[in-house]
Amino acid sequence: MKTVSGVVQYILNMGPSVMLPIMIFIIALIFSVKPAKAIRSALTIGIGMVGINLVIGLLTSNIGPAAKAMVKRFGFHLTIIDVGWPSAAAGAWGQPISSILIPVLLVTNIILIMLKVTKTLDIDIWNYWHMVAAGSVAFIVTQNWWFSILSAIIYMIFCLVIADWTAKDVQEFYGLEGISFPTGSSDAFGLLGIPISAAIAKIPGIKNLHADSETIQKRFGIFGEPMVMGIIIGAAIGALGGYDIAGILKLGINMGAVMMLMPRMVKLLMEGLMPISESAREVLQKRYGKDREIYLGMDAALSTGAPATLATGLLLVPITLFIAVILPGNRVLPFGDLATIPFYVSLIVARRRGNIIHSVLAGAVVITLALFMATDFSPVHTEMLRGVVKFPAGSAQVSSLDMGGNFLNWILLKFSELVKGFI
Template sequence: MAFINEFFANLAGLGKYLMVPLMIAIIGVLFKVNVDKAIKGGITVGIGLFGLDLALSIVSDYLGPVANGLVTKANLNLDVVDVGWQALSGIAFGTQIGAMIIPVMILFNVIMVTIGASRTMNVDIWNFWHYAVTGSLVYFVTNNILYSLLAAIAHAAIILLFADRTAPRVQEVTGIPGISIPHGGVLDQWIFGFIMEPIYNFIGKRFRNDKKTKVGGGQGKKLQENAIFKIIQDPIYLGFILGTVLGFIAGQGAKTSFTTGMAMAAFLYLTPRMVKILMEGLLPINQAVQKMRSKMDGNSDLYIGMDNAVGLGHNTVMLITVIAIPILIVLAAIVPGNRVIPIASLAACGYCSSMLNVVHKGKFGRTLFSTTILFISTLLIASYMAPVITEVAILSGFETEYALISSLSGGTLIAAAPFFLAFRFSNTAGLIFSLIIIVGTIVLQRIYFKNKDQQEETKEVKQV
């Protein structure tokens, strides 16, 4: 057992740049892709992931000083420091549960696909740390490995459900075929996005009806043809303008402000190209997977589960990555009950909107508003969980100079909090809650795919 734990602990230490390409290559070989193409495809995906993070590092490197200036100007006298996803993932994998999460999640994923309860093969093994957070928090209150693993499995089960159901929409918005997003930190985005989308539709419908009555048509078309509006829509111009303005607002000099503008223009220009590289690596693997799957089960798909970073290349998400930084700082200053100073997660704001953007189909206003509201929930839950996160960090050997730490990155703590609270109430309540989610997900998924396959067969018969 100790050897197995050590093996998977070392595997977790590889990080996503090695782990994801390795899994892509292995899946390619298993699905009879030429070995050379499978390895090259895996490496190309790794290059795309590297490129995405390099593009995102532009935000951290150049907007970092600007963000610190904004934090200073806001005079945030708060007692919890945001340490970001990097520290939180290290804490999660460093606990007693952390090393066990990878083999357990791989086995669970294989079982779900085998019994027809999922069609997502999650190759994004590095991001199993989100499930490790859930398991570690439950272990903190129960000191029971079985309960902790059940909570982590329940977290993964509900994520697979959303990954399967949203895969067509993900592919449509990102432009990447054959993928789904089983990322453990986007559960809050899926749930909140699908709650808000019909509300936006209702409001939009009423607004359009009122506009037709009062104004008449033609205004939107004139705006689209306006030369200034066309320039503002261009990501390069918009990145330069936003970066420069934020620099001046933060009190930076002219040189720094304009350099920040150039950096943001580079970020908006480079990120979509990195996504295209990632797509290039996935294409031969995806084609082989779908070809073999169609031979086995007719027209049913098998999705390759990827990091939600693939959603960063959309124009809406890239703009929100920049705009959300001052918004999050302002919210930290004014939201009652917030204790967290946003620092490490500021550069990763795009991750907090990537799947909201998918739900809202790229609509900028909807995605920005939903992201803003979700930030409020994130601040409050991160504040509430700070003492526990700090204690778990200390127990895992994580060293920090701060009295209290937490993380605002993604929705990890929002997803983990219900399981933590259920087991904190009582072990029985937590156990029942976790089992209901696991069993309920399996039943619902099997019914869903059975109906979906029957509908596809009916369509084929009608076409013939």
């Protein structure tokens, strides 16, 4: 067990920029891609992922301080701090059950593909932390290893099924051929948000409101271009944070840079993925017939290549803080996960075909529900992170939108609490 744990931790410590190319290279060889081409694809994907992470870092490092400034300026007082997905991931990996879950989940995914339960091969090993977190929560509540493993597997099955369900949206709207998103947070928000957005799209007066990035650009000219949209939204967030003119302009330019650079990074990563996706399709169709296909499960971060997704996520940052303050019963102060809201709404935006108005409205409803769940989740969330991460000053309890406000996690938490009485 100690050896397995050491190997798993060593692999995880390499980070997604190294893990992903290794996985891609192995999968490319399995699907008969020539070694030279497999190496080139794997390296291109690794470099693309580095670029995406750099742009996400730019987004996070700017939105985080802006959100903090808004909290301070408006005097928001909530007792549970959203510590963000990095802390939640660290807490998940820090549990004793985590070491054996990675190989178990990999084998489970392969078996489910062989049984035709899913078409998604989840190669985004780093984001297995969502499944590990579900297993860790079950272990904390029940102290039962077998139930913990079962919970992680159930969570994976949900993610794979949702990834299959939304694959056509991902491929058609984002232009990611052969790709699906089995990312836990995106799937959970999408599971709630897609039907909610469909209902919103039927409301008289709202159903005819359509504002995707292309329509905005046509109507407003240069002011509707993604780069300028990013600058305007970033400047507005800076103004809400009480920044001076220089700070507002700097935040605006940085958000414009995010809107401009992210699509280019995603395009680079897709250059590496395409040969493998095509080869996988050919091999499967030769062996199992023309109807057999496979989706490569990737990080929902790829969705941020679409201006509508980034715009929706950025608009929801101040909206989320406002909802948190006025929502009766909520005790969570959103902070650590504000910069990753674009990931959460990725499937909603894809289903609404980039309609920013419908996506923002649906996102606001889902975030409202997520705040209730995150508040309820806080005792177990706090227990999972205790001794693993340093709590913010003055905070007795912590939670997060990504894990605590995640519908799939919350359902499994309630299931664990129910099962506890029978184990």
